[in-house]
Amino acid sequence: MDARSGFIVVLCLMGFTCAVPVKYIDCGSASGKVTMVDISPCDSQPCKLHRGQSSSVNVTFTSDVESQTSTAVVHGIIAGLPVPFAIPNADGCKSGIQCPIHKPQVYHYATELPVKSEYPTIKLVVEWELKDDKKNDLFCVKFPVQIV
Numbered sequence: 001m002d003a004r005s006g007f008i009v010v011l012c013l014m015g016f017t018c019a020v021p022v023k024y025i026d027c028g029s030a031s032g033k034v035t036m037v038d039i040s041p042c043d044s045q046p047c048k049l050h051r052g053q054s055s056s057v058n059v060t061f062t063s064d065v066e067s068q069t070s071t072a073v074v075h076g077i078i079a080g081l082p083v084p085f086a087i088p089n090a091d092g093c094k095s096g097i098q099c100p101i102h103k104p105q106v107y108h109y110a111t112e113l114p115v116k117s118e119y120p121t122i123k124l125v126v127e128w129e130l131k132d133d134k135k136n137d138l139f140c141v142k143f144p145v146q147i148v
């Protein structure tokens, strides 16, 4: 654990609301580079997503391309199978990103992930992609979550 995450953990233990940088896997960000994935609330990893609540997802990335649009595609990987996951607004340009997207600029993609109360309490891997005009991934990240 580096000094920064140590400091964040201390703040979290003191009861501050906090977002811990999430451990993620880059699943092929072809037209960008991810530097950070934040999920809030997330006080332990894998992040616990509480049913009936919303979690905020904040992905920091640098674009390697120019793009007019950005579209999010989310899957939950359950027992090895990707299941499409509906998010309220798939338009990245309405999720914290000011479009058109320019290179080499840093962007924060931020959105809410509603966790429905009817979801089963399972562990799964979330795969989150943000596609550019040419349907290439500005980012593709995978992170494990636990629905509680």
Ligand SMILES: *[C@@H]1O[C@H](CO)[C@@H](O)[C@H](O)[C@H]1NC(C)=O
Pocket (backbone or CB within 6 Å): 038, 058, 059, 060, 096, 108, 110
């Ligand atoms: C996303 O994270 C960045 C970097 O920590 C921060 O500057 C930005 O305000 C966050 N955006 C939202 C909507 O939380």
